[in-house]
Amino acid sequence: MTDDNSSIIDQLEKVTAMAEERAYGLRRNPRPPYGWELYTPDGRVPVFGSLGLIERFLQSE
Incomplete structure (x- = not known):
């Protein structure tokens, strides 16, 4: 696993x-526009x- 993958996994966790x-729940959006919901x-x-x-949205709550 690369450092980039590790940092993404850390951020996701x-x-x-x-x-x-x-x-709340968090899920990957499988259709365009791709991203997270x-x-x-x-x-x-x-x-x-x-x-x-x-993350910024959650911090502002």
Whole structure:
């Protein structure tokens, strides 16, 4: 595994933990525009995009 993959995995684990602490889920969007979706228990998607964008959203909550 390269350092780039390791840093992405580290960021994914961090953002996933932050989401779970706030009762959100995180999933990869399989269709364009590709990226990540932060979703609520009822399936609403308040934000989608890069892991960095979702991390900033979670930090602002």
